[in-house]
Amino acid sequence: DQQVKQNSPSLSVQEGRISILNCDYTNSMFDYFLWYKKYPAEGPTFLISISSIKDKNEDGRFTVFLNKSAKHLSLHIVPSQPGDSAVYFCAASAGNEKLTFGTGTRLTIIP
Amino acid sequence: DAGVIQSPRHEVTEMGQEVTLRCKPISGHDYLFWYRQTMMRGLELLIYFNNNVPIDDSGMPEDRFSAKMPNASFSTLKIQPSEPRDSAVYFCASSRRGQGLYEQYFGPGTRLTVT
Numbered sequence: 001d002q003q004v005k006q007n008s009p010s011l012s013v014q015e016g017r018i019s020i021l022n023c024d025y026t027n028s029m030f031d032y033f034l035w036y037k038k039y040p041a042e043g044p045t046f047l048i049s050i051s052s053i054k055d056k057n058e059d060g061r062f063t064v065f066l067n068k069s070a071k072h073l074s075l076h077i078v079p080s081q082p083g084d085s086a087v088y089f090c091a092a093s094a095g096n097e098k099l100t101f102g103t104g105t106r107l108t109i110i111p
Numbered sequence: 112d113a114g115v116i117q118s119p120r121h122e123v124t125e126m127g128q129e130v131t132l133r134c135k136p137i138s139g140h141d142y143l144f145w146y147r148q149t150m151m152r153g154l155e156l157l158i159y160f161n162n163n164v165p166i167d168d169s170g171m172p173e174d175r176f177s178a179k180m181p182n183a184s185f186s187t188l189k190i191q192p193s194e195p196r197d198s199a200v201y202f203c204a205s206s207r208r209g210q211g212l213y214e215q216y217f218g219p220g221t222r223l224t225v226t
Contacts, residue, residue, distance in 0.1 A: 006153075032213055043115070043202050043217030044154070051212075089154060093213045097142050097206060098167060103153030 003027045004092050006102035014110050019077040021105050023090030026071065030092040034099065035064060035075050038087045047088075048075070077107075085109045113137070115218035117203050123224045129191040132221045135184055136205030144204040144215060145178055145188050154202070160186065193225045 005024045013019045023033075031052040036044035050057040050064045050073070057064050063076045077084055090102040116135040124130055136143045144159040158168040163180045171178070175194070180186040190197055200222050204215040 002152075034213065036217075041219070043204070043219050045217070046214045049212065049214070091154075097144075097161070097208070097213060098156060098159065099144075099213060099215065100156070101146075101154035103151075 002103070003030075004090055004100050004102040006088075006090055006105050008105050009103070010106040010108070012108045012110055013080050015082060016079045019075075019080045019084065019107055019109070021075040021077075021088050021090075021107065023073050023075075023102055024071060025073075025092050027092070027094060027100070028071070029094040030100075031095055032093040033064070033066060033073050034091045034093075035062075036089040036091060036101075038089065038104070044089055080107075080109045082109050082111055115203055115205055115216055117201075117218035117221050119221060120219065121222045121224075123226065124193055125226055126194055127192045128225075129189065130193045130197075130223060130225075132188040132201050132203075132223070134186045134188070134203030134218060136186070136203070137207075137216055138184070140205035140207045140216070141183075142206045142208070142215075143180060143186050144206075145186070146202040146204065146217075148200045148202060148220070157188070190223075193223075195225045198223055198225050 034049040035047040037047045038044040048062045066073045087104045089104045091099040118133045145157040157170045158178045160180045178188045200220045202220045204217040206215045
């Protein structure tokens with residue numbers, strides 16, 4: 001039972017355009033969400049997070065939006081750069097250190 | 112500051128053999144996590160420790176899997192006997208309460224192939 005779902009296994013975006021990665025969750029106890037980025041042959045690295053008391057968090061080119069009523073969050077990357085090509089994982093916490101991850105979305109930025 | 116260290120980076124073994132994966136967390140971190148990555152299920156949490164004590168092992172697939180953390184700087188994940196369906200990338204991660212809410216630092220992973 002996947003409590004965190006990333007329904008798009010892959011996404012291709014032209015360099016300079018906006019990349020939008022989506023994540024849905026089913027557990028209403030989740031109150032903190034994180035995005036991780038993973039390059040081949042490396043471990044995931046933390047990118048950005050958001051608490052359920054907010055609906056938006058921004059860090060440079062990266063913005064995460066949270067829609068609690070829809071149990072949906074998205075990661076926006078503007079503008080997209082070739083170095084952004086990676087697998088992106090959405091993760092959620094129900095108020096403790098245990099994170100539940102999605103299956104990931106492979107983002108390819110086309111030069 | 113050294114990151115999370117995992118060994119070996121690659122492991123190829125035959126079905127039925129014992130496999131031991133090793134992890135050294137970041138110094139000062141009090142949480143340690145073991146994950147398995149597969150295409151179908153993404154990153155699955157297998158088990159995590161707090162101050163060397165196992166807190167949640169509900170993700171351990173079956174009794175063939177076991178994990179230990181004898182001290183704050185070392186943990187092992189053992190599979191005995193190994194099966195082809197155990198082939199995956201296994202990650203170790205660590206974190207410290209209060210240093211970035213729930214942010215975990217991952218090692219480079221061990222790619223396990225069971226033939």
